[in-house]
Amino acid sequence: MSTLELNKIVAAVLVAGIIAMMAGFASRLIVHPKSLAQQAYPIQAAESAPSAGGAQPAAADKLEPIAPLLAAADVKKGEAAAKKCGACHTFADGGKNLVGPNLWNVVNKAKAQSAGFAYSDAMKKSEGAWSYESLNHLIWKPNDYVKGTKMAFAGIRNTQERADLVAYLRTLSANPAPLP
Numbered sequence: 001m002s003t004l005e006l007n008k009i010v011a012a013v014l015v016a017g018i019i020a021m022m023a024g025f026a027s028r029l030i031v032h033p034k035s036l037a038q039q040a041y042p043i044q045a046a047e048s049a050p051s052a053g054g055a056q057p058a059a060a061d062k063l064e065p066i067a068p069l070l071a072a073a074d075v076k077k078g079e080a081a082a083k084k085c086g087a088c089h090t091f092a093d094g095g096k097n098l099v100g101p102n103l104w105n106v107v108n109k110a111k112a113q114s115a116g117f118a119y120s121d122a123m124k125k126s127e128g129a130w131s132y133e134s135l136n137h138l139i140w141k142p143n144d145y146v147k148g149t150k151m152a153f154a155g156i157r158n159t160q161e162r163a164d165l166v167a168y169l170r171t172l173s174a175n176p177a178p179l180p
């Protein structure tokens with residue numbers, strides 16, 4: 001065997017080794033990505049950081065009343081939107097408490113009164129009953145309405161969608177509350 005041929009064989013073995021090492025390294029990168037703690041409910045970017053120029057917050061970040069929209073709201077669309085709540089709430093009369101309390105007859109119901117549900121202290125301290133606009137505020141940004149609530153929901157920024165949803169909640173009653 002000539003020296004040249006021997007050199008080629010040695011080179012081939014080295015190259016094969018390097019490729020094997022690199023492949024191993026690359027596959028470790030692919031197969032073992034850093035496992036991030038996953039959030040059960042993705043939180044949409046809620047707060048827009050105030051910009052250096054002190055620009056006004058985006059219009060969508062301002063709570064708008066739903067009262068003017070309720071009479072013409074689309075209950076069917078509201079029912080579809082309520083799927084966002086369904087992971088944590090039931091809506092039927094006598095429905096179970098899940099992660100959140102049952103929401104039958106919630107309009108005008110005293111807050112934090114669903115029997116057998118362990119409310120947060122923050123929610124227990126929130127006074128009064130669920131009016132249309134307090135529901136609007138809660139659904140817009142739960143933690144803005146009840147600071148420290150355990151309702152881990154990012155909120156719905158679209159005012160029409162909140163109106164449709166609250167119009168649907170209103171129908172969940174043997175005796176729906178009058179529209180504003």
Ligand code: HEC
Binds near residue numbers: 086152
């Ligand atoms: C990730 C779970 C989760 C989702 C999603 C969720 N909620 Fe809740 N909700 C809760 C929890 C937990 C509470 C109790 C909060 C507390 O005690 O601080 C609550 C409380 C409430 C209350 C107060 C009820 C009472 O008895 O006083 C209302 C009203 C409500 N949620 C409506 C909604 C609506 C409408 C949606 C959908 C737009 C929704 N929630 C989505 C978990 C959730």
